[in-house]
Amino acid sequence: MEIIVIISLLMLLAVGVWFIIPNSQKKGKAKETKSGSTGKTSRSFSKEEVSEHNTRKDCWIIIKDKVYDVTPYVEEHPGGDAILNNAGADSTEGFFGPQHGTRVFDIIEDFCIGLLKASS
Numbered sequence: 001m002e003i004i005v006i007i008s009l010l011m012l013l014a015v016g017v018w019f020i021i022p023n024s025q026k027k028g029k030a031k032e033t034k035s036g037s038t039g040k041t042s043r044s045f046s047k048e049e050v051s052e053h054n055t056r057k058d059c060w061i062i063i064k065d066k067v068y069d070v071t072p073y074v075e076e077h078p079g080g081d082a083i084l085n086n087a088g089a090d091s092t093e094g095f096f097g098p099q100h101g102t103r104v105f106d107i108i109e110d111f112c113i114g115l116l117k118a119s120s
């Protein structure tokens with residue numbers, strides 16, 4: 001009986017580690033792009049600068065005048081390549097579509113790297 005309890009605890013521990021480690025690695029990658037030690041965004045980007053980041057390996061998007069580097073998320077995006085439809089451009093309309101659940105609004109902030117410069 002004790003063997004079964006020990007094996008069950010070890011399996012539970014292994015499953016817990018399996019879920020925790022990958023999630024912490026993803027969060028670290030997303031937060032690397034933030035400026036400063038507080039994690040707040042302070043940089044500004046022009047639309048031209050954002051437009052240069054329009055590929056699967058380098059994907060920035062604009063949502064409500066904030067700039068997001070979603071490169072680490074492209075391969076995980078549940079909607080597949082739909083995230084690339086507006087790579088390097090404004091994705092506000094698509095982002096607020098009915099396909100996104102409320103969780104996406106929390107997730108996206110991890111990828112914020114700055115603000116969009118006002119057009120002249």
